[in-house]
Amino acid sequence: MNKVWISNEQSSLQRIDSKCIDCGQCLEVCKTCNGLKDGDCIHCGACILKCPMGALVPKYNYKEVLANLHDEEKIVIASISPAVRVSIGDEFGYPPGAFLEEKLVGVLKDLGFDYVLDTTFGADLTVMEEASEFIERLKQKKKPMFTSCCPSWVHFMKKYHESDLDLLSSAKSPIRMQGAMIKTYFAQLKNLNPEDIVTVFLTPCVSKKSEIENDCFCDYVITTSELAMMIREQSLDFKTVLERKFDSVLGKGTSSGLIFGTSGGVMSAVLRTGYFLLNHENPPQDLVELSSLKGTENFKEMEVDLNVCKVKVAIVYGLRLLNQLYDSLKENYDLIEVMTCELGCVGGGGQPIVPINKKEEYTRERGKSLYQQDANETRFSYENPEIKMIYENFLEHPLSTKAKELLHVPSKER
Ligand code: SF4
Numbered sequence: 011m012n013k014v015w016i017s018n019e020q021s022s023l024q025r026i027d028s029k030c031i032d033c034g035q036c037l038e039v040c041k042t043c044n045g046l047k048d049g050d051c052i053h054c055g056a057c058i059l060k061c062p063m064g065a066l067v068p069k070y071n072y073k074e075v076l077a078n079l080h081d082e083e084k085i086v087i088a089s090i091s092p093a094v095r096v097s098i099g100d101e102f103g104y105p106p107g108a109f110l111e112e113k114l115v116g117v118l119k120d121l122g123f124d125y126v127l128d129t130t131f132g133a134d135l136t137v138m139e140e141a142s143e144f145i146e147r148l149k150q151k152k153k154p155m156f157t158s159c160c161p162s163w164v165h166f167m168k169k170y171h172e173s174d175l176d177l178l179s180s181a182k183s184p185i186r187m188q189g190a191m192i193k194t195y196f197a198q199l200k201n202l203n204p205e206d207i208v209t210v211f212l213t214p215c216v217s218k219k220s221e222i223e224n225d226c227f228c229d230y231v232i233t234t235s236e237l238a239m240m241i242r243e244q245s246l247d248f249k250t251v252l253e254r255k256f257d258s259v260l261g262k263g264t265s266s267g268l269i270f271g272t273s274g275g276v277m278s279a280v281l282r283t284g285y286f287l288l289n290h291e292n293p294p295q296d297l298v299e300l301s302s303l304k305g306t307e308n309f310k311e312m313e314v315d316l317n318v319c320k321v322k323v324a325i326v327y328g329l330r331l332l333n334q335l336y337d338s339l340k341e342n343y344d345l346i347e348v349m350t351c352e353l354g355c356v357g358g359g360g361q362p363i364v365p366i367n368k369k370e371e372y373t374r375e376r377g378k379s380l381y382q383q384d385a386n387e388t389r390f391s392y393e394n395p396e397i398k399m400i401y402e403n404f405l406e407h408p409l410s411t412k413a414k415e416l417l418h419v420p421s422k423e424r
Pocket of ligand 1: 053054159160161162163214215216217218349350351354355356357358359
């Protein structure tokens with residue numbers, strides 16, 4: 011077969027057979043980016059971005075979301091991932107990387123969502139839990155720890171390195187943490203019945219549709235490109251929509267949460283908080299900026315001085331390369347960030363389709379746009395006032411019994 015194999019039961023993507031011309035480009039990108047064996051799909055959607063005919067598309071869920079929006083009994087809550095706010099503009103004629111956070115909140119309100127929250131809050135929570143787990147593992151001399159917020163990478167581990175699953179951080183991804191907090195803490199604060207709440211996550215990622223399949227806190231994932239279809243079908247004019255602010259609580263993240271949307275962001279955020287947890291003071295500037303990173307575009311590494319100890323860290327995107335380096339990564343590093351897509355989630359398979367010769371430029375501009383915010387905003391997850399509040403009033407502390415129950419994946423469920 012000259013094309014990627016996609017099962018009908020797949021929750022992430024689908025092929026429109028009548029559009030397929032059997033050119034084989036989907037299969038080629040699958041092999042060159044991820045080195046997958048025929049028939050293995052990790053749901054990343056690289057094939058969607060490569061297909062010249064538009065024959066590969068996300069598995070659409072937006073009509074179900076619209077039906078919920080029309081149901082008066084339901085409280086429908088949207089939460090926006092970092093990389094969506096720097097790519098939605100590609101669908102509506104904005105320059106690449108345009109930062110359209112408040113426009114996006116406005117359009118979701120106009121679509122009828124009852125609350126619009128920010129997944130950067132969920133990302134800050136992931137940072138708190140993952141950094142605490144990393145410090146705990148360091149103390150127990152358990153190394154390395156691989157990040158786990160990219161579901162395609164987790165699928166890859168299950169297929170090709172199943173015996174190493176305990177090397178993945180147990181922290182849930184930002185959308186899953188956000189979902190758990192919406193249906194517990196947020197519901198409690200707003201006096202809502204969790205059974206009436208429908209959670210909808212706007213993400214750059216098709217793979218997230220597979221990630222939430224058995225998650226009782228997360229109901230729908232809508233990709234950036236799917237959101238654009240929804241906006242058009244409801245005849246909204248994105249350019250003239252009024253800008254609005256996120257709702258509170260769970261509507262405020264720091265720039266540590268924001269840079270999760272691009273390669274290097276998770277590493278940077280986790281090290282900043284890890285340093286604070288070990289030293290009870292803010293990290294030095296070179297650690298915040300990871301200014302000593304060395305390497306190639308898709309593989310970078312450095313030794314980081316955490317004051318009480320030094321650790322070796324690596325950042326990789328693209329699973330073919332990851333697999334080539336796998337044994338050496340396991341042997342030589344303490345913390346490894348892995349993302350499947352080009353430059354991380356800004357290059358995700360659910361992002362708008364742009365001309366193939368401009369794809370790299372668009373992806374780069376989206377990443378730059380997220381990092382530009384890093385200079386303006388609060389940069390440390392542990393300084394987020396809403397994060398402080400949720401630990402004080404609900405979760406107690408990172409890795410508490412409650413935090414483990416709601417925010418971590420038990421190893422037997424991997
Ligand atoms: Fe999804 Fe991001 Fe992983 Fe791509 S890198 S599969 S967009 S989580």
